[in-house]
Amino acid sequence: xxxxxxxxxxxxxxxxxxxxxxxxxxxxxxxxxxxxxxxxxxxxxxxxxxxxxxxxxxxxxxxxxxxxxxxxxxxxxxxxxxxxxxxxxxxxxxxxxxxxxxxxxxxxxxxxxxxxxxxxxxxxxxxxxxxxxxxxxxxxxxxxxxxxxxxxxxxxxxxxxxxxxxxxxxxxxxxxxxxxxxxxxxxxxxxxxxxxxxxxxxxxxxxxxxxxxxxxxxxxxxxxxxxxxxxxxxxxxxxxxxxxxxxxxxxxxxxxxxxxxxxxxxxxxxxxxxxxxxxxxxxxxxxxxxxxxxxxxxxxxxxxxxxxxxxxxxxxxxxxxxxxxxxxxxxxxxxxxxxxxxxxxxxxxxxxxxxxxxxxxxxxxxxxxxxxxxxxxxxxxxxxxx
Numbered sequence: 275x276x277x278x279x280x281x282x283x284x285x286x287x288x289x290x291x292x293x294x295x296x297x298x299x300x301x302x303x304x305x306x307x308x309x310x311x312x313x314x315x316x317x318x319x320x321x322x323x324x325x326x327x328x329x330x331x332x333x334x335x336x337x338x339x340x341x342x343x344x345x346x347x348x349x350x351x352x353x354x355x356x357x358x359x360x361x362x363x364x365x366x367x368x369x370x371x372x373x374x375x376x377x378x379x380x381x382x383x384x385x386x387x388x389x390x391x392x393x394x395x396x397x398x399x400x401x402x403x404x405x406x407x408x409x410x411x412x413x414x415x416x417x418x419x420x421x422x423x424x425x426x427x428x429x430x431x432x433x434x435x436x437x438x439x440x441x442x443x444x445x446x447x448x449x450x451x452x453x454x455x456x457x458x459x460x461x462x463x464x465x466x467x468x469x470x471x472x473x474x475x476x477x478x479x480x481x482x483x484x485x486x487x488x489x490x491x492x493x494x495x496x497x498x499x500x501x502x503x504x505x506x507x508x509x510x511x512x513x514x515x516x517x518x519x520x521x522x523x524x525x526x527x528x529x530x531x532x533x534x535x536x537x538x539x540x541x542x543x544x545x546x547x548x549x550x551x552x553x554x555x556x557x558x559x560x561x562x563x564x565x566x567x568x569x570x571x572x573x574x575x576x577x578x579x580x581x582x583x584x585x586x587x588x589x590x591x592x593x594x595x596x597x598x599x600x601x602x603x604x605x606x607x608x609x610x611x612x613x614x615x616x617x618x619x620x621x622x623x624x625x626x627x628x629x630x631x632x633x634x635x636x637x638x639x640x641x642x643x644x645x646x647x648x649x650x651x652x653x654x655x656x657x658x659x660x
Contacts, residue, residue, distance in 0.1 A: 281328055287650070288401060288412035289332045295416040296468075296477040297369050297397040301337030306367040308360060310374050311346045313402070318349070318505070319375045320579050324404040329371065341367070349376045351506055352548070354606060356384045364388065369395045373402045375578070379474045381502060383605040389473035397475045400583065405573045410651035411478055411583060414566045418652060419479035420468065421643045422588065423563040426634035427464040427482045429624035436487070438559075438591070440495070440617040441629070446521065448490030450621060451557075453483060478567070480586040482560045484594070487524065490556055494519045494593055496612035500585050501578040503610045507541045509534045511581040517612065519556070519595070526554045526595070538610070542596060545608055552598025553608060559593045561619075561627070562586040565635060565654050589615045589630040 281289075293299045309326055313319035326342055333340035347357050356377065364370060372378075379386055379396065389396050401412040430450050438446045453464045464483050468475045495518045501511040515532030529539045545553045567587035574580050584590060592611040600607055619627040626633060634640060635653050644652040 282408055284409075284413050285328065285404060285407040288407045289329055291413070291416050292329070292371075292397065292399060292401075292477050293332055293336065296475050296479075297371060297395065299333055299336050299338050299369065303338040303368040304366060305333045305338050305340045306363050306370045307333075307340060307342045308363075308370055308372050308374055308377070309342070309344055309402075310376070311344050312348075313373075313375070318578060319373070320402050320574075320576050321373050322403040325402055325407055326373070328404070328407070329399070347376070352604075352606070354382055356382060356388060361388060364392065364394055367394065369397065372396055372398045375502070375582075378502065380609055381607050383600045383607070386474075394473055395475065396473055397477055399477055400480075400586075401478065402579075403574070406569065409566075409569050409573055411564065411566045411569055414478060414564065414651040415643070415647045416477060416479060418640070418643045418647065419564050421640050422565070422632070422634050422637075423479055423482055424465055424467060425637040425640055426561070426563055426626070426632060427466075428634075429621045429626055430464045430485050431622065434622040436619065436621045438492075438617055438619045440614050442495045442497075442516065442614065442616070443518075444493060444495045444614060444617065446490055446492035446494055448487045448524070451486035451488050453486070478564055478586070480564070481562050484558050485560045487557050487559060490524045491522050494521060494556075494612060494614075496593075496614050498581060498613045499595075500592065500609070500611040500613070501581040503608070504581075505578070507537050507610065509537045511578065519612065521556045524555060524557050526556050538595070541610075545596070548604045549598045549601060549608055553596035555596055555598060556593065558597055559591060561588075561592065561632070562590040563588055563632070563634070565632075566651050585611070585613060587615070588632040588635060589627075591615075591617045591619060591627060 309321045310319035313321035330340040343363050401407045432452045434450045495516050497513045497516040499511055504511040513534040517531040517535045519526050520528035529535050542553045564586045565588045567583050592613040595610040597609050616630040617627050
């Protein structure tokens with residue numbers, strides 16, 4: 275176990291899990307820890323120096339070289355970039371452990387392409403502060419959540435019908451499309467391990483691969499979203515009034531609700547000139563896989579970050595509102611989400627979610643992995659409700 279003066283046992287367990295099971299640090303490697311200075315002083319890129327120093331010391335104890343790069347890069351809406359200093363540092367490393375909220379794999383095509391071409395591993399550490407490293411969320415075994423992720427994706431087969439309902443009034447039907455997408459070449463199958471899927475490894479583990487849909491119609495109602503894009507829409511990731519989408523043949527036909535719905539409508543309309551009317555597509559859903567993905571305000575006062583964590587909970591299903599592919603003129607994935615937490619989802623004859631309970635948590639292979647880690651946080655008998 276990682277040890278060191280002043281490091282709580284729980285945080286040491288979490289850091290060992292990050293380095294040994296996710297990033298898989300080896301002696302002799304060059305490891306880059308990236309963080310942004312604004313996150314120390316209330317900015318969106320939440321971080322603290324204690325967490326970085328603990329992780330740096332643990333990397334060094336494994337015989338690897340650990341370099342820390344602090345940058346001060348303001349996010350420029352619709353002109354985000356991979357800073358040249360980061361790109362230069364990446365060319366000299368084997369693994370990057372990324373603590374940035376802004377410079378992320380999901381939205382930035384430049385980062386995806388660079389990691390893919392250079393064959394560099396990027397572990398995204400969501401537990402960016404000492405208090406977050408001390409949570410049950412961070413101490414849940416990565417191997418366990420990875421197995422949940424794999425088993426949860428098994429039912430998704432090309433051509434299978436799906437039906438989604440929720441107590442909030444959501445009701446959708448459609449068909450599952452193939453996993454492979456030229457815009458996401460690392461997801462060739464829904465059942466894919468992170469090691470098989472390219473350079474990106476979120477820790478703690480987060481969501482299943484995007485599930486592509488067709489022939490989807492119905493109503494989808496949601497009251498929160500992933501917080502990266504909510505900032506640029508101009509709303510909180512938690513809504514005061516739910517947004518109601520009317521879907522016809524995989525297209526958003528109507529957006530209703532309160533102030534949040536009006537803001538989303540304006541944002542999508544403004545994006546048409548950048549990426550076309552694909553912003554009104556409704557062709558993708560997926561969901562979280564972590565049974566302990568919840569932290570309290572006392573552990574993380576940052577609202578954007580708590581929503582980011584809860585997005586990965588095993589009860590959290592989300593759709594992509596629009597999500598048209600990036601273009602040469604707009605090299606970003608417009609990846610707004612709509613999140614629900616008490617849904618029932620059927621794919622073919624398989625019950626995937628039962629009123630918020632991810633049935634993969636009950637899979638024998640998942641239970642077998644959980645039994646390897648006595649005393650560690652594991653499988654809850656009921657999903658967490660928030």
